[in-house]
Amino acid sequence: MRISTVGYTMKQGVKNIGRNKLFSLASVATMAACIFLFGLFFSVILNFNYIVKKAEEGVAITVFFEENLEDSKVEAIGDALRDRDDVLKVTYVSADEAWDTFKDEYFGESKDLAEGFKDDNPLAGSDNYEVYMKDVESQKEVVKFAEGLDGVRKVNKSDVVAKTLSSVNKLILYVSAAIILILLIVTVFLISNTVTIGITVRKEEIAIMKYIGAKDYFVRGPFIVEGILIGLVGAAIPLAGLYVVYDKAIDYIMTRFSILNNILDFMPVWDVYKILLPTGLLLGVGIGFIGSFFTIRKHLKV
Amino acid sequence: MIELKDVTKEYSKGVAALNGVSVKIEQGEFVFIVGDSGSGKSTLIKLIMKELDPTSGTIIVNGQNLNRMKHRHIPKYRRGLGVVFQDFRLLKDRNIYENIAFAQRVVETPTRVMKKKVPAALSLVGLAQKYKMFPKELSGGEQQRVAIARAIVNEPSILLADEPTGNLDPTNSWEIMQLLEEANQRGTTVLVVTHNQEIVNEMQKRVITMKKGVIVSDEKKGGYINED
Numbered sequence: 354m355r356i357s358t359v360g361y362t363m364k365q366g367v368k369n370i371g372r373n374k375l376f377s378l379a380s381v382a383t384m385a386a387c388i389f390l391f392g393l394f395f396s397v398i399l400n401f402n403y404i405v406k407k408a409e410e411g412v413a414i415t416v417f418f419e420e421n422l423e424d425s426k427v428e429a430i431g432d433a434l435r436d437r438d439d440v441l442k443v444t445y446v447s448a449d450e451a452w453d454t455f456k457d458e459y460f461g462e463s464k465d466l467a468e469g470f471k472d473d474n475p476l477a478g479s480d481n482y483e484v485y486m487k488d489v490e491s492q493k494e495v496v497k498f499a500e501g502l503d504g505v506r507k508v509n510k511s512d513v514v515a516k517t518l519s520s521v522n523k524l525i526l527y528v529s530a531a532i533i534l535i536l537l538i539v540t541v542f543l544i545s546n547t548v549t550i551g552i553t554v555r556k557e558e559i560a561i562m563k564y565i566g567a568k569d570y571f572v573r574g575p576f577i578v579e580g581i582l583i584g585l586v587g588a589a590i591p592l593a594g595l596y597v598v599y600d601k602a603i604d605y606i607m608t609r610f611s612i613l614n615n616i617l618d619f620m621p622v623w624d625v626y627k628i629l630l631p632t633g634l635l636l637g638v639g640i641g642f643i644g645s646f647f648t649i650r651k652h653l654k655v
Numbered sequence: 656m657i658e659l660k661d662v663t664k665e666y667s668k669g670v671a672a673l674n675g676v677s678v679k680i681e682q683g684e685f686v687f688i689v690g691d692s693g694s695g696k697s698t699l700i701k702l703i704m705k706e707l708d709p710t711s712g713t714i715i716v717n718g719q720n721l722n723r724m725k726h727r728h729i730p731k732y733r734r735g736l737g738v739v740f741q742d743f744r745l746l747k748d749r750n751i752y753e754n755i756a757f758a759q760r761v762v763e764t765p766t767r768v769m770k771k772k773v774p775a776a777l778s779l780v781g782l783a784q785k786y787k788m789f790p791k792e793l794s795g796g797e798q799q800r801v802a803i804a805r806a807i808v809n810e811p812s813i814l815l816a817d818e819p820t821g822n823l824d825p826t827n828s829w830e831i832m833q834l835l836e837e838a839n840q841r842g843t844t845v846l847v848v849t850h851n852q853e854i855v856n857e858m859q860k861r862v863i864t865m866k867k868g869v870i871v872s873d874e875k876k877g878g879y880i881n882e883d
Binding site for chain 1: 704706726727730731732733734736738744746748757758760761762763765766805809
């Protein structure tokens with residue numbers, strides 16, 4: 354293909370948008386509506402995932418040692434746990450720290466009730482490691498591993514929390530995959546319909562090109578450039594809109610439902626957009642490309 | 656050279672638009688194809704353009720067997736043909752210059768060559784001054800002249816005209832036939848499908864008459880056979 358043909362194809366693609374203003378506008382609007390919905394679900398799903406991950410990171414197992422275990426052995430247990438790939442963090446909690454935390458949580462404002470124990474720590478011998486996992490699903494394996502370590506007396510775990518979070522995680526994955534799949538199918542269907550209308554209007558122009566002896570790529574080129582540009586604009590508009598709305602929506606939720614502040618931890622807009630921006634733009638360009646490429650194919654057989 | 660050997664074209668089972676047609680047209684000939692509506696004239700043109708494939712028989716154009724031609728080779732083949740339609744088929748959103756340049760773009764002619772050839776083609780059809788105008792600003796006769804300029808700009812060896820005067824008054828019809836005759840004098844084979852009896856009778860060219868899908872007459876210097 355000559356360079357002048359490439360330039361001509363690009364120019365015609367841009368001109369086509371102007372020549373068919375109404376069709377272009379309808380395509381951009383359809384694309385924008387679909388990408389907006391996609392972006393909305395994508396942000397919600399990402400945040401759900403983020404909240405669950407945060408909750409997962411808070412789930413720990415507690416590893417207790419045999420009484421009067423030598424410091425070197427305690428350290429060896431800690432090192433063995435830290436060496437595992439599925440372990441995020443290992444924190445040593447002394448018996449005194451454990452008692453202080455327990456006092457805060459159990460007695461709350463009536464700390465004087467705990468004064469009865471004075472220096473007699475009821476949790477003596479409860480030195481332990483708090484082990485946080487990267488993925489809550491690996492809890493079972495880590496527990497098994499810890500129980501097999503030399504010098505370990507007991508391992509405490511919370512099966513219910515781990516199982517619940519694991520199920521929630523799976524549910525989010527399936528639901529999000531289903532929603533995104535449905536949205537993609539609807540988007541491709543709508544865009545393909547809009548492109549079909551646009552191409553039907555120009556069926557005669559395509560036929561003339563073919564009668565003159567235009568190769569398929571020459572006919573297809575401008576339509577594909579047009580499709581990509583429409584896809585790009587159709588994706589950029591809702592992405593910009595969502596960017597503005599995102600922070601405002603989070604502010605609103607946090608103010609309106611302040612009771613949830615401790616539970617909900619939303620992702621910063623830029624963290625969401627690191628994934629959403631390239632995905633959305635790629636989706637717009639991809640749908641524009643595929644929509645025009647395949648829709649025009651049947652009109653090329655002249 | 657165009658040669659059809661025992662060509663049959665059926666659109667639906669049992670209904671033949673062309674039925675065992677055999678004909679040979681030599682390079683540089685001027686041929687009228689006449690006949691009633693539904694006689695198979697347009698089907699013949701479409702088969703030569705490779706817009707349709709025959710149900711049976713062989714079509715050879717410029718030494719190429721169209722039956723064996725692959726889809727990807729059709730564009731190159733069509734570049735050797737110039738086509739003129741009854742309804743002009745110009746690109747309405749492009750001006751006259753762009754309409755003709757479009758045919759050159761399609762065959763990837765370098766821009767500097769295009770800048771010489773497009774005005775030359777416009778001069779041949781007498782529209783050099785109107786190159787900036789759009790199709791809707793021109794009369795029917797002028798639009799058909801633009802269509803002829805587009806058909807000849809790539810210097811095809813064969814010019815196919817399907818009812819080129821069908822939408823025109825007698826004066827314009829004669830001007831169009833004059834242009835086709837000039838193209839023929841430059842060596843182009845010209846095939847004209849027409850209903851215009853006056854033109855066919857006056858020009859004294861080869862006339863192929865078709866009826867119900869078969870050739871009923873083929874005369875070297877013929878006239879229009881009126882079926883009524």
